Amino acid sequence: MTGIVDSDSLAKTRLRLWLKLLKTTNHIEARLREKLRSEFDTTLPRFDVMAALSRFPNGLKMSQLSGVLKVSNGNVTGIIDRLVVDGFVTRSPVPGDRRAWRVHLTSDGRQEFDRQASAHARWVDDLLAGISPREAEMIIADLTSVTGPSGDDAHELGLEKEAT
């Protein structure tokens, strides 16, 4: 009998943790969205795409981009379309494979993203100001059991083989 009670209360604690995680990330995401919209007239998905591209100066193929961002293929198409219209991203053909496109930031895009990224880092720091570095490290360590360690994109994608 006590076995059931015990594992039940464990489950309840984990459910509370899940609800708290959800509430926290939703709260932070909502603030970041507001800020990106009001201060840079952009969106979180656009920011995410530009962040990914900024880490790969050689650009990425569409499928690599959706792989890095872990979103569906078709999703990225529309976001890139709009970033191209805004002059922040360009598509160039991949020599030797007429199916594929390589997308990368323009210098305008890089400039704009740099401004956005430093503001973004400030916002996050402010939003998490109530958490000490020691606590932060602890939480990071604990949560690593859920998703595994932070992946190395370049390694996952075999980009080390690419020419610069």
Added chain:
Amino acid sequence: MTGIVDSDSLAKTRLRLWLKLLKTTNHIEARLREKLRSEFDTTLPRFDVMAALSRFPNGLKMSQLSGVLKVSNGNVTGIIDRLVVDGFVTRSPVPGDRRAWRVHLTSDGRQEFDRQASAHARWVDDLLAGISPREAEMIIADLTSVTGPSGDDAHELGLEKEAT
């Protein structure tokens, strides 16, 4: 000079924490979405709406519902529309206010939600199995500084004044 370095590394730790929180919740959310779709042919937003309604047997007005869920007004309309079509939710007029609707679970809806909720709790427990109750409590406490304590919906909404 060291001042700058110190606050910089603090900011970096908090940014890492944010990325980890995001990765963790995205991961869990993705699994829950898959499961809800494959096992119950529903979605997370539908589940959230039904969860909210299940906590208020008297039903909620549309604006109360979007208040509890903290999403926009217009958003809820479409989700409720579809739940009504499926027979899980009904809209009834609010006596004395012809603008408002009261929405609540049907008995079918309540039955279906109960099944979904217990599966959901199991999934969450499994996904967070790597975290001990002590760790969970610590994280919950730490994150409370970001969003404040878990609110009491009934109190926030003045529902205590409602007749049963």
Added chain:
DNA sequence: AACAGGTATTTCAAGCTTAAAATTTTTGTA
């Protein structure tokens, strides 16, 4: 009673998201 202002909800436009289908191109094999 009239009416100004507020409230409850829906509608709308734009963008994000996914899974699945469709298109085009490449690649391996017979």
Added chain:
DNA sequence: TACAAAAATTTTAAGCTTGAAATACCTGTT
């Protein structure tokens, strides 16, 4: 070379999300 299978991308359909505009209704004041 022919051709089937695989790969890269786009398109499509359905649903979620927001903020803002539109509707309909209520309420207090004059």
